[in-house]
Amino acid sequence: MRITIFGGTMRDVIIIGAGPAGLSAAITLRARDKSVLVISNPREQSGLYRAERVDNYPALPAITGAELSDRLYAHAQSLGVEFVTGRVTSAMTTTRGTSVSYGSEVEESRALILALGTAQSSTLSGETELLGRGVSYCATCDGMLYRRRRVVVLAYAPDAHEEAEYLRGIGCDVTEITSKNVKIRGTERVDSVSVDGVTVPCDAVFVLRQTIAPTSILPSLTVVDGAIASDRDGATNLAGVFAAGDCTGAPRQVAKAVGDGQRAAFAAVKYLDTLKGGV
Ligand SMILES: Cc1cc2nc3c(=O)[nH]c(=O)nc-3n(C[C@H](O)[C@H](O)[C@H](O)COP(=O)(O)OP(=O)(O)OC[C@H]3O[C@@H](n4cnc5c(N)ncnc54)[C@H](O)[C@@H]3O)c2cc1C
The missing domain is CATH 3.50.50.60 (FAD/NAD(P)-binding domain)
Incomplete structure (x- = not known):
């Protein structure tokens, strides 16, 4: 369901990251008729896109990373997933759901899936302490x-x-x-x-940076050893916020990312169903 509020659009789910995890989640969510916006850096800049050959993804041996990425993208697009290109710098949980900022834009959704890939976890000396103060x-x-x-x-x-x-x-x-x-x-x-x-x-x-530490995006998110802490369904410590793929830890492989994305999508659908009084 896609609702326009105060001139903006409230989606069911925003996904950050258009890698295999994010795109798999998007495909599953569209199959459940949920409105989905994917916000991501350009796919062409991702590690997978530059992989010369992916040999271990079931049924598609010897596919290039670029072709695999293009196919996933085309599949999601054909189902009506919305895409914007941008680097997400912050997100906030609100009473209505989540608000996500990229560039000078802000988008809102009821649930959020973090599919950030290998998360940037180290910060520079002084970076965290002076964030927002220069x-x-x-x-x-x-x-x-x-x-x-x-x-x-x-x-x-x-x-x-x-x-x-x-x-x-x-x-x-x-x-x-x-x-x-x-x-x-x-x-x-x-x-x-x-x-x-x-x-x-x-x-x-x-x-x-190309990527930003998950805790810089969402400061109250729990991260353990550089990976977003989540249960088997991708649920994080924050209600309505799910995580999938490499950002949740090893094994860092396409098949695992795709499976994670699907599970996070199912969990997000369940979460959306539990929201009372939502429009
Ligand atoms: C060179 C190379 C070869 C590989 N070969 C194989 C292989 O043969 N087989 C295999 O199974 N796996 C392989 N992998 C690993 C595989 O690519 C990853 O496991 C998989 O892509 C993870 O998917 P993901 O969706 O979790 O993350 P990614 O594919 O990393 O996608 C995450 C996307 O989110 C974007 N993003 C991150 N933060 C933000 C932000 N703040 N705002 C907006 N966008 C953001 C990133 O830029 C990226 O585009 C390879 C990886 C590399 C680099």
Whole structure:
């Protein structure tokens, strides 16, 4: 069911990640007539897409990663799954469900499936402590706060340079850094970064990675040893939030991701059925 509220659209389920886990979940949800929005980085940038040959996925021996990904995508699309391209930077559970932010956009759903792939779990020194106090994951969301000020872009994602250009375009004084040997400094707010021992003064640091630690997206999510803690049905510690695929831990394989996605979808359907008074 897809309902429009306050000018926005409330989907049954938002899925973050268009890998095998996310697409499998989307296919199962559409077969149960649920409205589904998948928000993901471009599939072409995923590890699977670049795999020359996948030999162990049942019935499709010697398929390329790109073809497998394309087939899953085409299947989901043919069933009416909606897709948008973007990097999700945060999500929040609300009384109505979940609200998910990517770029300057926000989408809402009753349930959420995290299918993030191998989750980025390590953070830079100072990153977590100064998040929201000069540390940001999204140039288009927070850039205007730093017009005519010095900002550092930690360019770890393929599209990071474009985001740096956006910041320059709105008048920020931008230093782009690709080194991973970075410490973010400041007490109340960011005041500098130290890169390979050199100090670069700045008012903000945009950490632009392809993936973001699950706990940076949803701070109250339980993560154990870098994997989202979930039961066999993908249920996490947060009501209405499910996880599937590589982000839940080993084995990190396509077949397991597809199975996880299906189980998480079934669990999400069950969860949606239990919601009282939902429209
Ligand atoms: C080179 C290579 C070869 C491989 N070969 C095989 C093989 O032969 N057989 C096999 O079974 N497995 C293989 N694998 C492993 C397989 O690709 C993974 O197990 C599988 O893709 C996991 O699926 P997933 O959906 O959990 O995650 P992924 O396929 O990683 O998909 C997750 C997607 O979510 C996106 N994402 C993450 N965070 C965000 C965010 N914050 N906002 C928006 N999007 C986000 C990612 O960019 C990615 O596109 C290989 C992997 C690689 C890298």
